[in-house]
Amino acid sequence: MTKADLIEEISRVCEFTRKESEVIVEAIFDSVVRALREGDKIEIRGFGSFRTRQRKARIGRNPKTGARVDVPAKRIPYFKPSKELKDLVNQDTQPPAAPGA
DSSP: OOOOHHHHHHHHHHTTOOOHHHHHHHHHHHHHHHHHHHHOOEETTTEEEEEEEEEEEEEOOTTOOOEEEEEEEEEEEEEOOOOHHHHTTTTTTTTTTTTTT
């Protein structure tokens, strides 16, 4: 699903105009990005949590030339799904239990 698909889905389900739905989606994404930049953790019950993780500086390699490249330390966004989300995603995909198990 793309951002445009999400906007269309909100527009359809909530009976908002496309523009209103776009404002809502943008506001949510902007809020998440702003909170992560400030080092906050975002927790959405039943969905998951967003936070940042610190990566150490390291020496990488340019795949084209093979030259060594210094990669600086940086923060990366990380998403951890909730148990409820994991269960919903895996609801009908589990194989049937073996007889006698």
